Amino acid sequence: MKSAVETLSPTRARLTVEVPFEELKPSLDAAYKKVAQQINVPGFRRGKVPPAVIDRQVGRGAVLDQAINEVIPQKYVEALQANDLQPLAQPEIEVTKFEDNETLEFTAEVDVKPEITLPSYDGLEASVDDIELSDADVEEQVEALRERFATLIDVERPAADGDFVVMDLKATKDGEVVEGAEVSGMSYRVGRGGMLDGLDEALVGMTAGEEKVFSSELVGGDLVGESVDVAVSVSQVQEQELPELDDEFAQMASEFDTVAELTDDVRERLGRGRRLEQAAAARDAVLEALLEKVEIPLPETMVTDELNARRSSFEQQLAYAGMTMEKYLEDEKQTQEEFEADLERRVRDAVAAQFLLDEIAKAEEFGIDQQELTEHMVRRAQQSGQDPQEFANHMFEHNHIPELVQEILRGKALAKVVETAVVKDASGNVVELKNLRPDGTIGEPEAEEAPAAAEETEQTGETGESEEEKAEA
Structure with a gap:
């Protein structure tokens, strides 16, 4: 076999491959055997039909x-x-060329990894x-x-x-109840938002036993975005009575x-969370600084596929949260064009970072062991709310282990870059990155038995993620 490569662009190549007919003979023999098992020819047992007979019955061209x-695929x-x-x-x-008993010639165009000259x-x-x-955060x-x-x-x-x-809620369209848009006996806090536009406004001023109808748009289901009539009836109005903030409550x-003591603990845990957020921001800032030092050509097909995948995932998460894209953009004070531009920038940076970290991992000759792979799978399973064993089984069954290995290697490459970096806050203080794991991810604050106060802190969104990152997670 002979092959030659033509560079069409920094990220696309065309291979031209020539395969002598002699190298096709094993595959040709296998094809004859396969056809022989599939046809019935009088005078011959199944599987024992000679090639010459197959040529007459089926045609040599098909074989x-x-x-x-x-x-x-093998020669490619x-x-x-x-x-x-x-x-x-x-x-x-x-x-591109093939005749019986002659050389086979074919071309293969494919997106390829760009060549990168690593910067320091x-x-x-x-x-x-x-x-x-602030005190207000703690309060x-x-x-x-x-x-x-x-x-x-x-x-x-x-x-x-x-x-x-x-x-009780019931949405109707042209007098018909919308499937999946009817609930009863639901407890809801007025002003919380996140269900239906107009619901909070309708509930204010209603008393127990009262019913009201208002117009809204569905945010999920087959009729998403459709205008519907919503009937809401209230059976109870309740006010919240908070416990006194005293030592008895703390106990x-x-x-x-x-x-x-409770307040001091809340302050300490919030501080740890903020330091964790800062460490993650520092890691990202170092990676951004590295990306600015090198130009990396990107395969547009790969960028487009990733862009479509992220956009679809984000819209799906918005639907799960009961929010339309229009409402999200309104809350974020962002236009559709600004959202798309920001998303594309994030995708391009992410793809470029993958290529760059792959090269660093290769240059540093990083490897991984079984324990690192196991720990990574457990962490991934926890992040997605799955059973670790089921997650591992899925990864093995669908041949995703190489992807996980690459994630770990990229993490190690990022950790290598970050460990020598100097990151300072706006006041000029050096930022400690002690929560950076060996695989390049940011770890949780040191594990402790969390009292109720800590659990509440975790539930109130102290993650430092943007709304888009939460939706993508």
Whole structure:
């Protein structure tokens, strides 16, 4: 076999492969055997039909086609290896020349990894914002903890913002009840939002036993975006009674004896969370600084596929959250064009970072062991809320282990870059990156038995993620 490579662009190549007819003979023999098993010819046992008879009965051309279909993938892989090409997608293959007993010639166009000249990645400098933690932040968390232990008391007055109501909802379209858009006996906090546009406005001022109809748009289901009539009836109006913020509450809600101890613990845990956010921001800032030092050509097909996948995932997560794209953009004060531009920038940076970290991992000759792979799979399973064993089984069954290995290697490459970087906050203080794991990800604050206060802190979104990142997670 002979092969030659033509560079069409920094990220696309065309292989031209010539295969002598002699190298097709094993595949041709296998094709004859396969056809012999599939046909019945009088005077011959199944599987024992001679090639000459098959040529008369079926035609040699059909057998040759079968042999070519088997040999081309093999020779394509051999040509990739011979020319040291790393494909990024399935190739576009075209048979350009073939005659019986003559050389087979085919071409294969494919996206390939770009060649990268690694810049120096020692001693990079980056900056991040200062950690901000105010008394108001702490008070908000303590207040949220009080709300977890609050009681609801029925009141005989119109519902106000912040009250709870027990309600029935039913959406209709042209007089017909919309499937999946009917609930009963649901407890809902007025003003919480996130269900239907117009619901909170309708509930304010309603009393127990009252019913009201308003117009809204569905945010999920087959009729998403359609205007519907929504009937809401209230059976109870309840106000929230918070427990007194005293030592007795601290003992009930946590492991601490006094409110002062509880408050100090909330402040400490919030501080750890903010430091964790800052460490993640520092890691990202270092990677951004590295990307600015090198130009990396990107395969547009790969960028487009990733862009479509992220957009679809984000829209799906919005639907699960009961929010339309229009509402999200309104809340973020962003136009559709600005959202698309920001998403494309993120995708291009992510693809470029993959290529760059792959090269660093290769240059550093990083490897992984079984324990690292196991720990990575457990962490991935936990992040997606899956059973670790089921997650591992799925990864093995669908041949995703190479992808996980590459994730770990990229993480190690990023850790290598970050460990020599100098990152300072806006006040000029050096940022400690002690929560950076060996695989390049940011770890959780040191594990401790979490009292109720800590659980509440975790539930109130102290993750430092943007809305888009939460939706993509």
